[in-house]
Amino acid sequence: MTTRTGTEYVSGLRADGREVWLGGERVQDVTEHPAFVGSVQGVSGFFDWQHLHAGDCIFADPVSKQRTGISHLIPRSANDLLRRHTGLEQLARYSMGMLGRTPDYVNLTFAGFAGQPSVWSANGNAQGAENLVAFQRHVAEKDLALTHTIIHPTVDGRLPPYDGVNGEAALRKVSDTSEGIVVRGARILATLGPFADELAVYPGQPIPKDRDDVALVFSLPLSSPGLKIICRDHYGLDVDPFDKPFSSRFDEQDAFVVFDDVEVPRDRIFLDGDPATYNAVMARGWVGNIMQQTSIRAMVKLEFAYELCCRMADAIGQSRRPDVMQMLGEIWSYAELTRSAVRAAEADAHEFADGTWFCSEAPFRALRPTLPAWMPRVNEIIKRIGSHNLLATPSRAGLDHPDLRPSLDRYLPGAGDVDPEARSRLFRTAWDFAGSALGGRMELYERYYLASAARAYALAHMGAQNDREWTQVPAFWSHLDAAP
Numbered sequence: 001m002t003t004r005t006g007t008e009y010v011s012g013l014r015a016d017g018r019e020v021w022l023g024g025e026r027v028q029d030v031t032e033h034p035a036f037v038g039s040v041q042g043v044s045g046f047f048d049w050q051h052l053h054a055g056d057c058i059f060a061d062p063v064s065k066q067r068t069g070i071s072h073l074i075p076r077s078a079n080d081l082l083r084r085h086t087g088l089e090q091l092a093r094y095s096m097g098m099l100g101r102t103p104d105y106v107n108l109t110f111a112g113f114a115g116q117p118s119v120w121s122a123n124g125n126a127q128g129a130e131n132l133v134a135f136q137r138h139v140a141e142k143d144l145a146l147t148h149t150i151i152h153p154t155v156d157g158r159l160p161p162y163d164g165v166n167g168e169a170a171l172r173k174v175s176d177t178s179e180g181i182v183v184r185g186a187r188i189l190a191t192l193g194p195f196a197d198e199l200a201v202y203p204g205q206p207i208p209k210d211r212d213d214v215a216l217v218f219s220l221p222l223s224s225p226g227l228k229i230i231c232r233d234h235y236g237l238d239v240d241p242f243d244k245p246f247s248s249r250f251d252e253q254d255a256f257v258v259f260d261d262v263e264v265p266r267d268r269i270f271l272d273g274d275p276a277t278y279n280a281v282m283a284r285g286w287v288g289n290i291m292q293q294t295s296i297r298a299m300v301k302l303e304f305a306y307e308l309c310c311r312m313a314d315a316i317g318q319s320r321r322p323d324v325m326q327m328l329g330e331i332w333s334y335a336e337l338t339r340s341a342v343r344a345a346e347a348d349a350h351e352f353a354d355g356t357w358f359c360s361e362a363p364f365r366a367l368r369p370t371l372p373a374w375m376p377r378v379n380e381i382i383k384r385i386g387s388h389n390l391l392a393t394p395s396r397a398g399l400d401h402p403d404l405r406p407s408l409d410r411y412l413p414g415a416g417d418v419d420p421e422a423r424s425r426l427f428r429t430a431w432d433f434a435g436s437a438l439g440g441r442m443e444l445y446e447r448y449y450l451a452s453a454a455r456a457y458a459l460a461h462m463g464a465q466n467d468r469e470w471t472q473v474p475a476f477w478s479h480l481d482a483a484p
Helices: 006-013 037-052 078-092 104-114 126-142 164-169 275-283 286-315 322-347 362-390 396-400 405-411 420-434 437-448 453-467 472-482
Strands: 019-022 025-027 058-060 067-069 146-148 172-176 180-187 198-201 216-221 227-231 255-265 269-272 350-353 356-358
Touching: 006 037, 037 078, 058 078, 067 126, 078 286, 078 322, 078 356, 104 126, 104 146, 104 198, 104 286, 126 216, 126 269, 164 180, 180 216, 180 269, 216 255, 216 275, 269 275, 275 286, 286 322, 286 356, 286 362, 286 420, 322 362, 362 420, 362 437, 362 453, 396 405, 396 420, 405 420, 420 437
Parallel strands: 019 227, 146 198
Antiparallel strands: 019 025, 058 067, 172 180, 180 255, 198 216, 216 269, 227 255, 350 356
8 A cells, every 4th residue: 555545544543542641531442533523634635635746746666666645755866855855845745844744755855765775784783774674664755744852851950861860761672582682761742643653762862871771773563552642722713714724634743652661573673872973963964854854844835825915915906015014025035045045955965875865955954054044933923913803703603694794795805806705715724834722832842843043043053164175265365475
C-alpha cells in the first residue's frame, strides 16, 4: 500500500488502543471524540490532497516501482530537489502553511537520514543504520504519518539538563531485554501526537559525552504499551469552515509524551548508547534537508497573509493609505525574501554523503532566526489593518437568518461591491489566522519551533566562520598600503 487516501488513514487510526489524554479524560478513539473530529478530518484531507494533486505530490519510487508521496523521495540530484520543491509547495497550500507538522516534515527527515547510512553506521552502529534504512522504506511503502519528540523537559532551570530532577525526567534507557530495550522518562513536544501512526525519537540538542543512556534514536507505534500522549487544551472545532476556516480543521495538537517503561523492539532502534554519533548525525545535512520543507511552508504562509491583508484593506477602502501600503509592502518583502532564500539554497545544492543531495545550508541559516520574528510581526499587521473589523463578523448562521440578513446587507457591507458575506468571511479568516486560540498557538509555534532566535543567530555565526576564510579587512588594508 502506498499514498493512502484519507479514508485509509482514518481506518488505520481508529481505536488502536493508544493512550491519549485530553484534560482529565482518556480518549478511547481519537477519530470519534467530539473535540478531535475536525482535526482528524483535517489530517485526512491532507492525504486526499496528495491524490488530488498527484502530478505534483506523488512520484514513481525507483526501488518499489510504486506510487509514493514526494516527501519520501531521497534526493540524488539537484533536479530531485526541484521536483520535491514542487510537491512540498503544493502540500503546504493545503492549509496555506497553517499546519506546521504535516506528515511530510518527518518524512523528509527520515528520507535524509536513510540517504546517508554511512553517517549513521559510524562507531560500529551498522545494525542501527540498517534498521533505519529499512524503517524509512516501511514508512514510505505504508505512507504512514509520523510525529516526533526531540526535547527533554526541563523541570528546574537552575540545574544542568541531566542533573537531579532534570535527569529523572529525561528519556533514557533503563534495561535491555531479549527483544529490545526498555526506556523511561518524558519528551516534548509531539505535535500531531494523537493523530500520527508512529512516534520518532531523534536528536534535538547535543548531550554530554558520558550519557550513553540518553543517546537513543528509535521509532514506535503510538499504540505501544506504556506510552502516554498528554494533550494541551484542544483549539480545534468541528464547525462550519466559514466561521473558523483554520480552527475547524487545522489544530494539529501538541502533546507531552511519557514513556512509562516502554519496550522498543530491536529492529526499531537506530542508535543505542553512542553520544558521539548522536551529536553528529544532525550536523550532516539535516538543516539543508528539512529547511527546504520548512521554508517553503513559511513562504506559502507569508504569501497567503499578504493577499489576505490586501483583500482586507480593499474591503474597507484603506488600500491607498500610506501606512497601510507600507505594512503590505513589509509582508510582501518577507515572502519574497523567503522565496529568494529557498531559490538560492536550491541553486547551490550539492551532495552531502552517500550520493544524497541537499540544499545549501547558508541561506537557511539566515532564515532560521529571522522567520520567528517575521511571523509575529505579520500577525501584528493583520490586527492593525483589521482593527475593530476583526470583531464585527456575523457567523454563517447569522448571515443565513432571514430576520438578520436585511440589517447586515444595509449596515455591514464592504467598500465597493463587497457584500456582508464576503466581508465577514474575509475578516473571520484573518482573525482565525492571527487572533483566535489557534492563531495564538500558531504564533508561539512560529517563535520557537526552529529553536530560539538567539541560539539560531549564534549557530549562523559559527556556520559562517566555517564556510570560508574572512580576509577582506586585511586585504583592504594591504590594498591601501600598496597604493602610491
